[in-house]
Amino acid sequence: MKQRLTLRLPREALNQPITYRLAIDYDVASKIIRAQIGPNQEGVMVVELAGDIDDLAAATAWLRQQGLVVTTAVGQISIDRDRCVDCGICTTVCPTGALHMERPRWMLHFEVQRCVVCEQCIPSCPLGAIGLNLTASPGSRINRAQE
Numbered sequence: 001m002k003q004r005l006t007l008r009l010p011r012e013a014l015n016q017p018i019t020y021r022l023a024i025d026y027d028v029a030s031k032i033i034r035a036q037i038g039p040n041q042e043g044v045m046v047v048e049l050a051g052d053i054d055d056l057a058a059a060t061a062w063l064r065q066q067g068l069v070v071t072t073a074v075g076q077i078s079i080d081r082d083r084c085v086d087c088g089i090c091t092t093v094c095p096t097g098a099l100h101m102e103r104p105r106w107m108l109h110f111e112v113q114r115c116v117v118c119e120q121c122i123p124s125c126p127l128g129a130i131g132l133n134l135t136a137s138p139g140s141r142i143n144r145a146q147e
Contacts, residue, residue: 002050004033004116005060008069009043016066019047026059027051033095033118046118075132077115077122083129084108090121090130 007018014037022028028051037043049056063070077098086108091099098114099121101107121130 001053001056002048003056003060003072004046004048005063006071007045007047007063008071009037009045010067011040011042013067014040014043018063018066018068021062022049022059026055026062028055028059033116034120046116048116075117076112077110077117077119078131078133079108079110080129080131083127084125085127085129087126089126090124093120093124095120 009018019030019032022030028049031048031050033046033048035043035045037045049059051059060070086101086106088101088106088108090108091101094100095118096114096116098111098116100109100111102109117132119132122132124130
């Protein structure tokens with residue numbers, strides 16, 4: 001099973017071998033999608049964890065015990081085709097290739113199943129055509145597009 005998490009690391013947790021501990025102690029593989037961590041500052045990491053459901057639950061509990069704020073990914077990236085001009089800028093920041101240019105027409109193509117919702121594409125779009133649909137309650141959707 002795979003799970004995408006956003007980890008907020010306090011200064012005290014920056015020197016811990018987090019991904020190593022996840023692999024060794026919990027048999028959970030971690031792929032760092034995005035990390036913004038500076039010396040002696042708080043940090044943020046978006047990671048994709050893979051492993052058995054029970055191991056993932058134990059690993060997530062351990063992360064919280066270490067003082068990390070752990071949030072699970074909710075929502076899905078959406079493209080407003082009325083705003084999009086197929087410039088392809090978003091494809092340069094997409095770490096999984098979920099956004100790519102379809103040849104020979106050079107039109108933006110989005111493969112939802114490859115998207116890990118890292119949100120790097122949202123600020124890259126100069127026209128605000130990319131947003132995040134968040135689940136508010138059953139049956140309703142909220143669009144948080146770039147402003």
